Structures are given as structure tokens and as C-alpha cells.
Amino acid sequence: xxxxxxxxxxxxxxxxxxxxxxxxxxxxxxxxxxxxxxxxxxxxxxxxxxxxxxxxxxxxxxxxxxxxxxxxxxxxxxxxxxxxxxxxxxxxxxxxxxxxxxxxxxxxxxxxxxxxxxxxxxxxxxxxxxxxxxxxxxxxxxxxxxxxxxxxxxxxxxxxxxxxxxxxxxxxxxxxxxxxxxxxxxxxxxxxxxxxxxxxxxxxxxxxxxxxxxxxxxxxxxxxxxxxxxxxxxxxxxxxxxxxxxxxxxxxxxxxxxxxxxxxxxxxxxxxxxxxxxxxxxxxxxxxxxxxxxxxxxxxxxxxxxxxxxxxxxxxxxxxxxxxxxxxxxxxxxxxxxxxxxxxxxxxxxxxxxxxxxxx
Numbered sequence: 377x378x379x380x381x382x383x384x385x386x387x388x389x390x391x392x393x394x395x396x397x398x399x400x401x402x403x404x405x406x407x408x409x410x411x412x413x414x415x416x417x418x419x420x421x422x423x424x425x426x427x428x429x430x431x432x433x434x435x436x437x438x439x440x441x442x443x444x445x446x447x448x449x450x451x452x453x454x455x456x457x458x459x460x461x462x463x464x465x466x467x468x469x470x471x472x473x474x475x476x477x478x479x480x481x482x483x484x485x486x487x488x489x490x491x492x493x494x495x496x497x498x499x500x501x502x503x504x505x506x507x508x509x510x511x512x513x514x515x516x517x518x519x520x521x522x523x524x525x526x527x528x529x530x531x532x533x534x535x536x537x538x539x540x541x542x543x544x545x546x547x548x549x550x551x552x553x554x555x556x557x558x559x560x561x562x563x564x565x566x567x568x569x570x571x572x573x574x575x576x577x578x579x580x581x582x583x584x585x586x587x588x589x590x591x592x593x594x595x596x597x598x599x600x601x602x603x604x605x606x607x608x609x610x611x612x613x614x615x616x617x618x619x620x621x622x623x624x625x626x627x628x629x630x631x632x633x634x635x636x637x638x639x640x641x642x643x644x645x646x647x648x649x650x651x652x653x654x655x656x657x658x659x660x661x662x663x664x665x666x667x668x669x670x671x672x673x674x675x676x677x678x679x680x681x682x683x684x685x686x687x688x689x690x691x692x693x694x695x696x697x698x699x700x701x702x703x704x705x706x707x708x709x710x711x712x713x714x715x716x717x718x719x720x721x722x723x724x725x726x727x728x729x730x731x732x733x734x735x736x
Contacts, residue, residue: 378452378491384463386470387480388442394422397438400473404465408458410434430454444470452488493526497541500652500691505725507531513605518597525605531723533605535574537598543574544723545608551576553719553730554647554686562586565644568678570629570671572649573598575610581647582613582622589622590643592629599626633674642680648672648687653694653701669704672733676710681735689729692718698729711736 405412410428417423422438432454435447446466450459463483471478485506488495495509507528514525524536532545543550552558555577562584569577569591578591593599603614617624625632629650648671654664672685679685689698705714714733721728 379489380450380452380454380459381487381489382448382450382459382463383482383484383487384446384448384467385480385482386444386474386478387482388444388474388477389479390477391440391442392438392444392474392477394438397444397473398422398424398436400469401436401466404462404469405434408432408462432459444474452491497536497539499724499726501693501726503726507534507723509534514601516597516601518595520595523595523597523601525601528723532608534723535598535602535606541723543576543606543609545606546722547576547609547724549719550688550721550724550728551580551609553717553721553728554649554688555580556645556684556686556732557717557730560645560684562645566642566680568592568643568646568675570633570646570648570650570675572647574602574606575599575614576606577647577649578613578622578624579609579611582619586621590625591622592625592627592632594626594628596626599624630670630674633671633678636678637674642678642683644680644683646675646679646683646685648675648685652688653690653697665700665704668701669707672704673708676708676712676733676735679735683734685733687731687733689716689731691724692727692729701731705733 402412405426408428410426410432412424412426415423415425421440424436426434426436431451433449437445439445448459448463467481467483493509493512495507496504497507498504508530509526509528511527512524513527513533514523516523521538526534526536528534528544534544535542562581563586565586567581567586567589569589571593572578572591573593573595578589581589599614602610613619613622650671651668653668675685689701702714705712712733713736714731716729716731718727718729
């Protein structure tokens, strides 16, 4: 059973005396049949907990520096109208009691903790976002990762890999950006897609009648889940591993890339949808950066002299990580130029950077 956690904060212009404030509130808690326990704070304000029926718990804290906080916890099946009434009564009473001393009142929607369906996912720069996820459609562990497909009322079905939101049915802007922003002509071209197991890039590229698309995706279970639950994104391109102008290789892309280098094969477009630029630039992330550099270097070696390499970067807020990636572009075996574009990807709830790279 899930827990609902409500908060109510009063920022004050000056510290207030608990002896004159708290007694006025006690009658409200007593009406809710809640019993209080006062805790020793060693002179750092006032702290009391109130326990009531159905497992309700209220924490009342009057901080010495001028902040009053109320936390209310209850089980999800509790009477929501009663809880709202309690918080409304406390807010009204405190506004009268602390008249002239309040600089801000902040009340947040309840945080749902321990629910069967997780609605909370952090952005890349550590901000918490809440999605309107109402059910889990697919949840599988492969040899490489945990794969979930969740349903969001706003964004449609969402692919989540190892807790990281990858793509939702709303996210055509992502697919368009990583394919060159609608400015490229794929007709009659050789195209290589690295990753892309959701099928979004493949589905859009096929529409332009390229000569051949080769997509290399390591995880069959990603393909299996997406071809069933992400059809608004992939259409029918994942139903078969081969089509009129495409083939899907369920393999590790590194040996495939190395083989193409030895064969002297080239592609007009290479789209890297494997992973974002690592968030951390710390030593423990070296293996991820090494993988990124390897993929980048191998890809440039098989890129046609007039071809283009597309990839995602990361959140526009991660300036340090993006700068480090751009430094890697200057260290490749073949000199390159690049451009970047910032796009709003709906389900990411943040701005995202995409790169275009070409040989000098």
C-alpha cells in the first residue's frame, strides 16, 4: 500500500514563540483524534509528532530561525477530503495567528511513496519530475539492462532503460533532431543506425526510401517490447528483421563497426542512438567515456567523406559534460567539424542537445 506525503511550509520574517503558537493548533489535532508527543530539540525550536487513526502521522516543526513546517503522512486509501480539510484548517489558523510575520506559504501536491507504479524520475541534472504514469506495460530484465515500457496519459507509452527515460510516443522531436532536423535527404543513401531499438529512427528513415538502412541493436528484448507496445513510434518496422530497404542486426555494434572498417565500407549517414554523453566526468565514468570515444572514432572511419554523423548529447544544463564531449571531437584520428542544436524533448521535461559531425 502506498503512502501519501503532504507538506505545508510557512516562511517567517522573524522567529516566533512556540508557547504562543502551538497551543492554538493543538485543538485542531485533537479534533482529528490525534495524540501528540513533544520531542527535545536541545533548544533548536519546537518539534512534535501527532499520531491518529488509520496510521496518520503529522510532524510539526517550528524552526528557531523562522520557518514552520508541517508534514502529513497517511496511507493512500485514507479519506482525502478529511486530509485536505485538516491542512486547510491549519493553513487558515496559522495565517491569522502569524499575521504580519509570514513572507511565504508553500503547499505542494502530495508525494506518493512506495506505490506499485513509480511516477518519479530525476532529470539529468538532479531535479525531480513527476509523470502521470498509470500502469506498467512491459517489465523485463535482459542480459544488458532492465527494460520497462510505462503508460503516461500525457506522453503515451514510454521506454525506460535502467531507470532512464529513453523515448515516449510523444517524442518525435527527438527522432527528427537526431536525424538532422528534417533538413537531410535520405533517398538512395546508405544509412547506419547504432542502437535505436525503439524503432523510431528506423521508421522515419524508411519513409524516405534510402538505398539501405543497417540498424545494429544489441538487445532483442528491447525490440520485442517496443514492437508490441511502442507501435505509434515504430510502426511495423520491428515486426521483421529485414525489409525492402533495411536490415536489423541483433548484435554488439563494436565488432560490426570494426568489421566495416576492415572492409573499407562507408555510409552516407551514421546515427548513434546508443547512449547519451555521460553525466559525470569523474574517473569512475572512464569506461563510459572510453566506449563513447571508441564508437565515435570507428564511426568517423566509415563515414563517407561527404557524409554526416548524428548523435544526441545530453541535457543542455550539463555544460561541463558537453564541453568534454566536444573536446573528444578534436582528438579523433580524422579531423572533424561539428554543429549542435538544442531541442525540447517532451517526455524528458528538459532541453536536449544534439550533434552533427562531419569530416573536414
